[in-house]
Amino acid sequence: MAFQQPLDQIAPSVSEATERERERQESTLGMIASENHVSEAVLEAQGSVLTNKYAEGYPGNRYYGGCQHVDTVEQLGIDYAKELFGADHVNVQPHSGTQANMAVYFAALEPGDKILSLSLSHGGHLSHGHNVNFSGQLYDVEQYEVDPETGYIDYDDLEEMANEFDPDMIVSGSSAYPREFRYERIGEIADDTDSYHLADIAHVTGLIAADVHSSPINHADFVTGSTHKTIRAGRGGLIMCDQQYADDIDSAVFPGAQGGPLMHNVAGKAAGFAEALTDEFEAYAEQVLANAKTLANVFETRGLSLVSGGTDKHLLLVDLRESHPDITGKQAESLLSDVGIIVNKNTVPGETRSPMVTSGIRVGTPALTTRGFKEDEMETVAELIVEILENPDNQTIQDRVTSTVEDLCEELPIYSE
Template sequence: MDYEHVREVDPAVADALSGEVTRQNETLAMIASENHVSEAVLEAQGSALTNKYAEGYPGKRYYGGCQYADDVENLAIERAKELWGAEHVNVQPHSGTQANQAVYFAMLDPGDKILSMELSHGGHLSHGHPANFTGQLYEVESYEVDPETGYIDYEELHAMAEEFEPDIVVSGYSAYPRTVDWERIQAAADAVDALHLADIAHITGLVAGGAHPSPVGIADFVTGSTHKTIRAGRGGIVMCDEQYAEDIDKAVFPGGQGGPLMHNIAGKAVGFKEALDPSFEEYAAQTVRNAKALADRLQEHGFSLVSEGTDNHLVLVDLRPSHPDTTGGDAEEALEETGIVLNANTVPGETRSAFNPSGIRIGTPALTTRGFDEEDLRVVADCIKQVVDAPEDEDVKAEAEATVAELCDANPLYE
């Protein structure tokens, strides 16, 4: 990837792009919401569809010249239906947040009630945080994980629903390492005649690959990102039964956005085709196996894990018991210096600021894409332990950096 045409026009941007390729090749991407797409997806997203406005939907556009845009969007829709078994799919949202926005705008009025997980316990900004539009437009009540186990307390959630009487219950999380029981959350919603939105942004690929139960056919609406565990074009998706199709489509366009990003939809179509290959099921399963291996080794090293392990692609570490003087920000910074890139994250019962919290969130989707296996993740866990134990020791960091370099060389990304 030399970006020769960019370099002719803008050497400064070309340098930054080339530098980013080098950075990804030479570091371990362990932010749980990140992955590495194929060169085919990269080509699709950088295609001539960048030039095309295609407001509306296939066969019902507000511009001419959309025959190939229609072809690409229809392919993305049909492949998504096959992957997740949904009756209706809208692939136009620019992000998972805008996918959620479409559901809210289609189904709720300002002032209606949302019951969703507290952000510091694993929820997401778009589920009702005061800084987000959801927290400003709707009345929000938050449920939490059990402080002792780190698991969702479904009985407590049900009781909260009966007391709060929400218009919609939101499930699906950005930092919850356990399997979600969609049916129990649906039962809580049904008990108060509420709708149920399952946001699978983090686990779209795990669901598609059969490594996590699916909420499709259980929840009224399923939203997600298309670039995390699914490795497709960057953006969002909404899935629902046919009875809600017209309302959802209107809420996406013209309700929430104008022209779709057709080049991103092309990336979605290509990524979905890759995910339909039988090999993707093994990828999803390996992603989970890698996370479990990472979790087990970190526990052997004395780290405290929220819920004491993982069922999916991420591990959430609470540093307070093992490293009370080390913040998530301290750990993130020291690890990035060695080539291990992850993020500081709040943990249940957070006692520090969200800007420099007490935990770190570690994901395995990108490393699994590179070909890492369980033994590789155990080696990575060893490096994390060494660095977090001595974040200012340059010799320790140099040793970890050398190990990271060996792992990267053995598992090349973009040649």
């Protein structure tokens, strides 16, 4: 029966592509800041029979029968998250960080309300009000920027903007801002302007869970996050809030923004959150930061320009305009990919090129840290990146870098055979 056949028999092309992707991950250095490698436990949970179960509603209050076991799984995910973050209320059903943001907007705002958020080209995110995203189409959005000289957010300027714009919501959070947000200061500005504060911690969820990064809990009305970047709990999102907003948030997620939850993904979140409660995870998060500092030190020593001059977290934003004006972010991404180092092109503050070309690259440490990379390996990787950028046409150097990348991947594999 086809029902009982494995993937390589029922859909060999899909099986082959999946295997090629596994090999690609094993044989390259993943340095995209928003990516990570989940554990065998999370893979097991996400590939489980829970994918078969519809569970519209919430634990103990479903629209379908037969939910007693998925109720247990979801409640465990909620309880683990509450313990990790100290939140009053947690919703683990959002399919992504963007859908988590959507639910918060739907719960707290009306179409046409005002949002003040960080500009995409200065490190923000599409779902914070960019005009190609629903958030920029449904709401009146103004965006703050980083100081062009320092690369830091100027909170006095942000406060002045808030007083002039009179937003209904201020959003903190980013996809490519290498510094910690001053959540308490933004919360105070929000209070002074009678606006909500949404803290999107998508990139730093795991760092906050491990107490190696400041937390917006108690400084924000709503906190959203991704579960697949620094926390290694599989792809998805979550929302945290005070109890007073719990019913509105839950209704905005279901039935407001999505239908039945993906229970296999919820199980992956529960498994990943359980891992994040261990001492081993705290050591991992500390190493993520140490590895990022190592990259920054080498890059600066070798003459690369870093937005804000360094990093407080797991990512660096390299502005190529000064050190390598003839290399675009797109070209740098391609050059590094050719030797097995995977980064992404990224806009930088004051960007003059299109978002599909860019003048910078974003470099992250979560995935390599998961593989077991420490400072020595990261120093090697940083030197390899600089060598490729400095010698874009030198095939001998490219071959040598490729060989070194292969050796590193073999020494520190992701999954055992």
